[in-house]
Amino acid sequence: MLLDNDLRPGDALRAALARGDLSQVEQAANTRSWREANVAPPQGPLATLNEIRTANLRGRGGAGFTTAFKWESCRNAQGEQRYVVCNADEGEPGTFKDRVLLASHADLVFEGMTVCAYVVGAGRGFLYLRGEYRYLLEPLEEVLARRRRDHLLGRDILGTPGFSFDIEIHVGAGAYICGEESALIESLEGKRGIPRNRPPYPVTHGYLQRPTTVNNVETFCAAALIAARGGDWYRATGTAKSAGTKLMSVAGDCARPGIYEVPFGTTVADILDMSGAGNTQAVQISGPSGTCIGPDEFERRIAFEDLATAGAFTIFDGSRDMFEVARNYAHFFAHESCGFCTPCRVGTAILAATMDKIHEGHGTPYDLDEIATLDRVLNQSAHCGLGHTSCNPTLDTIKRFRPAYDLHLKQLDFEPAFDLDGALRRARQMTGRDDPGAHLATEPEA
């Protein structure tokens, strides 16, 4: 649907521009009086918005927010200038679908942004490009230049008076947190990438405190397809609650890793089959901030109503230690926490240290309880999704792969993380002592 689309540059825009009047008449016939519908503002953008709504398009970045609602809120927000931002800060471990879209379908991405600009009435757009994707900058600039020459960007797009929009590429500096939309906007403004206090939300107070629509790369691509082919066409694929297709970044222990486009409703088992995975122990869906599932759940479906995902699909076969997988992810979150709020800044560091303690053979069941407490604190008080989800990989693996943890745990109720006897090492060196009296027992005496 998306990867094999045959749209030429401008097709979606032409369809959107052409849609206007007809829909206006239809709406008048179907709803209230002809006169009432006719006094509404120009129907062109609203007609396209209706297609997006009909398509039931939801955000592809993971959260699944209804795109039409976001666009409409931005369109209706007060402000002298509106902005469209494409979130290409693809940082979730295990996801790489946006890279493919930007490298092979850049026109579709920009077309979707331009359709969005037409609908919400934006004059400027930004593509926030992940720092690690800097090598895509020149090719993307070339596409933008060509689109300007073809009047698909710039003043009076396709000869439509007043429809002016241009796109600027902003390269990030490699922070995972900038994938969070309000942190991304802060970064666009040249500030540190720290999520904002919400409300207000970006649709009303985004870039420079003005109405801003932020969508994922894949969402814009889907929006362009919908503008060209219509909402009913799009909705015919997928499930009742999740329309269309999803790009999956399949990686890990499988014969054919890569990008797979699947209709919503596809099972995990199907994707494992397609990619030639065998002896699969676990699949991390949507990266560490998503869900880790085991074989008894492989019949679950990729869909907003079951396994919602931004696209990462990381496969672990029987040879992997799922405890170590979770420990790695715990360090990832501790490294990427922006440090703004107490629970995330301190909590992610404590989680990583606790996982290290277990790794080093000093862990006890008490530590697992502590992790559950940390999770509660982070969920109740962290400033953004990074903190909320940072314990997910650990909790999911404790729940589903407990034996992997038990191998590392001591069967004591509690053991301190520090080595009591080791702490005296320097004192022994300084005093030249090594007799029994200069040592402390670390195991409790029976």
Added chain:
Amino acid sequence: MSASLTFTLDGREIPFAPGQTVLQAALTADVYIPHLCYHPEFKPHGSCKVCTIKADGRHVSACTWPARHGMVVENATDELDDLRRTLVQMLFAEGNHFCPSCEYSGHCLLQAVGYDLQVETAGFRHFFPVRPVDASHAEVWLDLNRCILCELCVRASDEVDGKHVFGLSGRGAGKHLIVNALSGRLADTDMAATDKAAEVCPVGVILKKKAGFRVPIGERPFDREPVSAQAARYAPRPPTRRREED
């Protein structure tokens, strides 16, 4: 102005003015919600999360959450106080806080909130970070061991003093306060003891020299009365230059 805007906080009616947040309205009504990074003279920051409440069933920061008419807020519940206790413990574990030898004891908001929430231990393994003291400046010294990263000094220096002396750098557990000078030393900035930035620190990172122990231990604001009994002191007000009470 509409006279009848109210929400309920633990069953009590709290009036509020349009634009006020839950914390601002509560403190104006002399009702205490624990907080650390909030300061009555500054825009709420929302970083310490100690003021977390349940507004209509949802956990949010009271300092930044807009008050809405008819909203039902839970504040002094065991669940929320447990959460706050853990957050305060996290801050004690993260920095190097040695209350018995700290000049700011009795003035320190972290200590006061800790006492108020009956925090008895840090609860977590201490991080023991290495944070140097900067005593280079003639009038003011910095003990970064106590920093809780509330950014009040950053904000005061930017917004009130117009000097931009402080900033935050790094991220995650490596986040730390920096001084805006090539040398990184306070002496090489235009900081003065009369700056707003010198009086807003809630935990005694920024201390004035030659003024230590001017108020004896035992007679300081939080020695006299727990912080929870001093809610009105934190009611929002426009930025002033100096507080005479300390």
